[in-house]
Amino acid sequence: MINNEIKNSEGISNPPLGARGLDYLDQLESESIHIMREVAGQFERPALLFSGGKDSIVLVHLALKAFRPGKFPFPLVHIDTGHNFQEALDYRDNLAAEIGEKLIVRNVGDTIKAKNLTEPKGKFASRNALQTYTLLDTIEEFKFDACIGGARRDEEKARAKERIFSVRDEFGQWNPKLQRPELWSIYNGKIDKGENVRVFPISNWTELDIWNYIRRENIALPSIYFAHNREVIEYQGQFVAMSKFVELEPTDKISVKKVRYRTVGDMTCTAAVESDATGIDDIINEIIATKTSERGETRIDDKVSEAAMEDRKKNGYF
Amino acid sequence: MDAQIYEVKQFLNNKTYLPLGDRGKKIMDILRFITAGSVDDGKSTLIGRLLYDSKSIMIDHLEAIEKQTKNREDGEIDLALLTDGLRAEREQGITIDVAYKYFSTPKRKFIIADAPGHIQYTRNMVTGASNSELIIILIDARHGVIEQTRRHSIIASLLNIPHVVVAVNKMDLVEYSEDVYNNILIDYDVMAKQLGIKHITYIPISALNGDNIVDPSQHLPWYKGDTLLNFLENVSIENDINLTNSRFPVQYVIRPQTEELHDYRGYAGKVISGIYKVGDAITVLPSGVKSKISLIELGGKPVEEAFAPQSVILHLEDDVDVSRGDVLVRDEDLPQVEQQLEVLICWMDSKPLVAGNKYLFQINSTRVRSILKSIDYKLDVNTLEKDYSPQNVGLNDIVRATIKTAQPIAFDSYQSLRVNGGAILIDETSNVTVGACMIQ
Ligand SMILES: Nc1nc2c(ncn2[C@@H]2O[C@H](COP(=O)(O)OP(=O)(O)OP(=O)(O)O)[C@@H](O)[C@H]2O)c(=O)[nH]1
Ligand SMILES: [Mg+2]
Numbered sequence: 132m133i134n135n136e137i138k139n140s141e142g143i144s145n146p147p148l149g150a151r152g153l154d155y156l157d158q159l160e161s162e163s164i165h166i167m168r169e170v171a172g173q174f175e176r177p178a179l180l181f182s183g184g185k186d187s188i189v190l191v192h193l194a195l196k197a198f199r200p201g202k203f204p205f206p207l208v209h210i211d212t213g214h215n216f217q218e219a220l221d222y223r224d225n226l227a228a229e230i231g232e233k234l235i236v237r238n239v240g241d242t243i244k245a246k247n248l249t250e251p252k253g254k255f256a257s258r259n260a261l262q263t264y265t266l267l268d269t270i271e272e273f274k275f276d277a278c279i280g281g282a283r284r285d286e287e288k289a290r291a292k293e294r295i296f297s298v299r300d301e302f303g304q305w306n307p308k309l310q311r312p313e314l315w316s317i318y319n320g321k322i323d324k325g326e327n328v329r330v331f332p333i334s335n336w337t338e339l340d341i342w343n344y345i346r347r348e349n350i351a352l353p354s355i356y357f358a359h360n361r362e363v364i365e366y367q368g369q370f371v372a373m374s375k376f377v378e379l380e381p382t383d384k385i386s387v388k389k390v391r392y393r394t395v396g397d398m399t400c401t402a403a404v405e406s407d408a409t410g411i412d413d414i415i416n417e418i419i420a421t422k423t424s425e426r427g428e429t430r431i432d433d434k435v436s437e438a439a440m441e442d443r444k445k446n447g448y449f
Numbered sequence: 450m451d452a453q454i455y456e457v458k459q460f461l462n463n464k465t466y467l468p469l470g471d472r473g474k475k476i477m478d479i480l481r482f483i484t485a486g487s488v489d490d491g492k493s494t495l496i497g498r499l500l501y502d503s504k505s506i507m508i509d510h511l512e513a514i515e516k517q518t519k520n521r522e523d524g525e526i527d528l529a530l531l532t533d534g535l536r537a538e539r540e541q542g543i544t545i546d547v548a549y550k551y552f553s554t555p556k557r558k559f560i561i562a563d564a565p566g567h568i569q570y571t572r573n574m575v576t577g578a579s580n581s582e583l584i585i586i587l588i589d590a591r592h593g594v595i596e597q598t599r600r601h602s603i604i605a606s607l608l609n610i611p612h613v614v615v616a617v618n619k620m621d622l623v624e625y626s627e628d629v630y631n632n633i634l635i636d637y638d639v640m641a642k643q644l645g646i647k648h649i650t651y652i653p654i655s656a657l658n659g660d661n662i663v664d665p666s667q668h669l670p671w672y673k674g675d676t677l678l679n680f681l682e683n684v685s686i687e688n689d690i691n692l693t694n695s696r697f698p699v700q701y702v703i704r705p706q707t708e709e710l711h712d713y714r715g716y717a718g719k720v721i722s723g724i725y726k727v728g729d730a731i732t733v734l735p736s737g738v739k740s741k742i743s744l745i746e747l748g749g750k751p752v753e754e755a756f757a758p759q760s761v762i763l764h765l766e767d768d769v770d771v772s773r774g775d776v777l778v779r780d781e782d783l784p785q786v787e788q789q790l791e792v793l794i795c796w797m798d799s800k801p802l803v804a805g806n807k808y809l810f811q812i813n814s815t816r817v818r819s820i821l822k823s824i825d826y827k828l829d830v831n832t833l834e835k836d837y838s839p840q841n842v843g844l845n846d847i848v849r850a851t852i853k854t855a856q857p858i859a860f861d862s863y864q865s866l867r868v869n870g871g872a873i874l875i876d877e878t879s880n881v882t883v884g885a886c887m888i889q
Contacts, residue, residue, distance in 0.1 A: 141609065141691060141865055151692065151724075151756045154476035155558045164760035165719045168700040172773045172814060196748045197717065197760070200710055201703040284549045288534030291548045294576075298880075307535050310546060312572045312797050312882045314579040315871045316719075317811055321880040335560055337551045427509030441536055 156344050163190075163332040164197040165316060166295060170277050170330050171197075171204040173320040177277040177330075180266075181207040181234070183219030184395040185352060186281030186333060189341055191226065192350050193332065205279070206233040210265050212258040213240045214376050214397040222353040237269045253378070257400040263447045267303045270327055277320065277328045285337045287426055289441035295334050301325040303447025338393075338425050339418055346411045356414070358391045358406045369402035369428075393418075394429045402429050477553070480686055481560040482612075483577045485605070486587035487597035488566040491618045493544055495587065495656035496563050497528025502663035503678060505552035506531065528656075532563040545570055547577035556682045566597055571604075571845040572797035575885055578604055579871070582689050583612035583681070590623045590653075594636045600830045602637075603847065606644040607793055607887055609867055611689045613641075614650045616677065621655040625668040643833055652677055690757050694861065695723025696784065696869045697777040698813040703762060715746065715762035716771055721813065721868040723779070724756040725763065730780040733771050734859035739780070740765040757868075774815040776859040776869075784861045784869060789822075790852045791889040793863075795845070798876065798883035802842040802850075808883065809875035810854055818855040819874075825849040852886070863887035 153161070170177050179194065181187045194203055207227055211220075227234035239258045242265040243250060251257055270278065284291045294313045299305055311319060320328050333341070345352065362373040364383050370390055371377065376399045390403035391414070408414045421428070440448075484492035500506050514530040517539070532548040533539055544565040552559050562577030578584060584605045588598055605613055615637055623629045630653045641649055652661055653672050660666035663678045675683070703715040725731075729742045744764035745755045755761040763777060771777070778784060796802045802821070810819035827839035828847040835849075842848050863870030864887075874884035 141867065152476050152478065152687065153758065155479045155553075158479050158758065161719060161758050161760040165700070168717050168760070169814065171701045198703060199749050200713060201705045201715075204701075285551045288532075288548070291532070291534050291550065292546050308537060308545060310573075312576045312873075312885065314576060314873050314882070314885045315868070316580070316721075317813060317871065317873050319811065319873060319875055319880070319882045321809070321875055323880065335549070335551070337553075339553075340558075422508045424507035424509050427507060441534070 156340065156347060159333075159336050159340060160193065160196070160344070162316075162335065163193045166318070166330065166332040167194055167197045167279065169318045169320070170279060173318070174277040174328070176273065176275050177205040177279065178208045178235075178270075178273065178275045179203070179205050179279045180281070181209050181223065182281070182395070183209070183215065183223045183353060184281070185341055185345065185356065186283065188222075188226075188350060188352060189333060189336075189344060190279065190281045191230070192348060195230065203232050206235050208235045208237070208269060208273075208275075208278075210262050210269065211236050211238050212262055212397050213238060214258055214374075214399050216353070216355055216372075216392075216395060216398055218353040218355045219395050235269070235273070237265050237272075239265045241265075242268060257397055259397055259400050260443065260448075263303065263443070267447050270303070275327060276322065277330055279330045279332060281333055282331050283336050283338070283341075284331075284334045287440045289444060293331065293334070293444075295331055296320050297329045297331065298322060299327050299329055299447065303327070305329075305444045305447075307441065307445070339415070342411070342415050342418055346415060353395065355392045355395060358389050358409045358413075360387050361390050361403065362386070363388050363390065363403060366402075370405065371402055372398050374398045392429070393425055396429075404428060477556065477558060478686065479558045479560060480583060480681060480684070481562070481581050482583035482585060482681065483547075483562040483564050483574075483581040483610075484585045484587060485564050485574060485578065485601040486566055486618075487589070487592075487595055487601075488543060490566060490587040490589045491656040492566060492585075492587055493529035493532045493563055494527075495585070495616070495618065495654070495662070496550055496561055497531040498656045498659050498662050499561075499678065500531060500550060500552055501528060502659055503552055503554065543567055546573045549577075554678075554682055559681065564601075568597060568600070568845060571600065572795070574601065575604055575608070575795050575797070578608050578610060579885065581610055582686055583614065583684065584610045585614045585616050585677075587616050587618045587656075588633055588637070590617050590619045590626075590629055590633065593633050594640060596831055598637075599640060600845075602640060602644060602646065603828070603830060603833075604795065606646050607795070607847070609864055609887075611686070612650075612684055613646055613648065614652060614677070614680065617651065617653045618656050620653045620660060620669065621658050625653075625660075625666075627671045630672075650674070650680060652680065691722040691866055691868070692724055692756055693722075694782055694784075694866055694869075695725055695779045696721050696861070696866070697725065697763060698815065699771055699773055699775045699777065700814045701773060702771070714768075715764055716777065717760075717762050718777075718814070719760045720755050720757045722757045722866060723782075724754055725761075725777075725779070726754040731765070731777050732780055732783060733769060734776045734778060734784070735786050735857040736770065736775070737786075738769045738771075740767040740769050742766075776813075776815070778859070784859045784866075786857045786859050788854050788857050790854065790858065790860070790886075791825075792850055792852055792872070792886040793889065794848050794850055794874070794887075795885040796842055796848065796883070797844065797885065798881065799844050800876070800883070802846070802848065802884065804850075807877065809877055810852060810858075810872055810886075811875060812858060812860060812872040812888075813869070815858065816875075817858070818877075819852050822851040822853050825851065849889075860888050862889055864889075 363370040564574035746762040826835040872886040
């Protein structure tokens with residue numbers, strides 16, 4: 132009743148709110164769907180970059196809500212480094228088949244051969260940086276004008292600065308000092324030929340929001356997100372999965388630990404978390420209690436420099 | 450119709466939803482706010498402090514900024530580094546573009562935009578402010594109300610941001626003086642009246658020391674009001690969404706064209722304001738064609754009604770011509786439909802705004818060509834005086850102008866309905882967003 136009396140800054144008084152309050156997950160979901168539909172409405176050849184990780188799985192779920200019963204107005208595109216977890220690849224193939232959407236896979240290994248690139252060396256040689264070449268080639272091959280990605284602003288401080296429609300030049304470069312103004316929920320996706328826009332529909336979600344949404348919507352995930360026994364190498368306080376991509380040294384201690392993954396990237400640059408969490412509720416409790424950020428706990432490659440992400444983005448990285 | 454009613458679970462791994470139960474009762478909502486004010490007034494420090502004192506900073510992030518601070522002379526940990534995420538920002542010690550930060554308490558999820566104070570980057574501040582329901586305007590207690598305070602307050606007023614907090618910062622540098630604080634309040638109040646800003650909440654703080662941010666301050670016994678976080682957690686925002694005037698811009702038409710869904714034609718979009726019910730008589734604008742809502746789908750499920758800000762699919766009874774850019778409204782409450790618009794513009798380009806130039810005009814999902822017919826006046830940010838024959842209009846200037854669009858536009862005045870009264874201007878040659886328009 133009292134609500135009825137109050138006028139807001141626009142001078143209107145609403146009907147009683149009743150059950151019409153949207154909680155934060157509903158609001159985030161609606162915003163993301165709106166962004167995806169703007170992509171569908173504004174671009175000729177968009178794509179959804181799909182990695183098999185939880186964020187891109189949520190993107191697919193949102194796309195189902197945005198476009199069903201119609202088909203997606205874009206294919207799923209995976210830039211495969213060749214160092215992925217098999218569980219994530221299987222999940223990817225199953226999902227694409229199940230929802231009946233087109234999946235395009237391009238391999239970093241092929242780019243390395245075709246372009247004579249130098250394979251990264253070292254103990255945990257990561258092809259993460261080389262992904263950019265394959266991504267830019269793929270964009271060119273299919274003439275994609277927009278690429279939807281699952282990056283979130285809470286992940287990293289350079290991402291915290293990026294617009295939802297982030298314009299990239301012909302070389303895929305981000306210019307953080309000259310971003311377009313982005314007002315209200317009005318998105319300007321106008322570009323010249325050769326340029327493309329990276330679109331981030333879940334910019335405003337946090338890691339915990341993603342997990343709570345996965346729980347609420349009952350979204351299936353690759354099994355490596357849940358606690359399982361795995362052979363790992365301990366490296367600078369982090370656990371890295373044993374795999375054929377790791378260069379073993381005599382001093383390495385290999386042990387079996389119960390772990391889960393907080394993010395799913397390359398086997399060589401993603402660390403596991405020791406955990407007993409076998410169900411989604413356990414995971415959420417652990418995420419609430421953790422004192423370390425997602426990247427801090429799981430990425431081996433970001434520690435190199437303060438501006439590692441900013442620099443990579445400037446060069447066309449996602 | 451039956452063939453078109455299907456369950457979303459069909460598409461989503463055959464899983465069913467958890468019962469609505471526990472999310473219906475106590476809902477956690479979202480408050481989006483921005484910090485504004487002049488260079489070095491302490492916006493970034495305030496956000497750092499808010500995150501730090503509410504224990505929302507991860508250890509590795511803290512360690513990273515501690516390490517960076519060690520290289521500095523005074524050795525104090527610089528909380529502003531939490532949001533100043535670009536190399537250039539850290540080097541210069543200023544904020545260049547908006548950073549978004551997130552934290553939540555059991556009551557609310559907060560989305561914070563940390564705006565730059567530097568005049569050169571005002572357009573980035575406007576970007577952050579346009580989506581905010583609350584603005585915290587910081588004032589350095591030593592300097593009081595200065596030009597940038599005024600500029601950001603004007604922007605807050607133009608953008609009709611529903612809630613305004615004035616935080617008088619650096620109280621530690623004025624010995625926590627009540628007189629200093631009160632004098633600033635008096636000054637600000639005078640300006641606020643001129644600008645028509647109502648309902649201001651004033652809070653004395655020290656972002657550096659954490660006074661009145663999360664915990665009440667012992668240094669400010671004379672202040673009896675809320676701490677900043679307390680206020681942010683409790684300010685009522687339910688009514689910031691308009692549930693009275695129904696507006697639905699069509700973003701995309703869904704037509705599966707499969708055998709079983711041969712006649713399916715759904716209009717995908719977001720209810721930006723108001724409520725739509727099955728059976729409502731609606732008008733398609735700008736064409737004026739009429740029909741009725743036959744079905745509403747939310748996440749693949751049929752529902753009886755949809756309300757702002759839900760993203761849904763609407764179906765109409767008749768086979769009418771509707772496409773992206775059209776707006777579906779209820780018959781009893783129509784917006785204005787015009788080709789000649791009076792607008793206030795925040796100009797955001799380094800190229801000057803010139804009468805006679807053509808721009809693309811975009812309001813929600815409608816984009817049309819337009820011509821800037823005339824510049825009526827330019828606002829002097831310091832004196833608030835109107836210059837009726839401005840020499841030139843440059844970056845960050847605020848003007849009133851008349852725009853003519855190539856097609857009729859369905860709009861509301863920005864002051865009465867923000868979500869259907871804001872538009873952008875796009876330079877056709879550079880593709881850049883060059884102006885923010887508030888339709889009068
Ligand atoms: N003594 C004192 N110093 C403060 C306080 N708040 C901020 N500062 C200092 O003021 C300086 C500027 O703070 P910032 O937070 O970077 O200012 P800003 O408003 O974000 O600046 P821009 O983003 O560049 O406009 C820093 O040296 C802070 O440590 C305060 O409450 N008391
Ligand atoms: Mg700052």
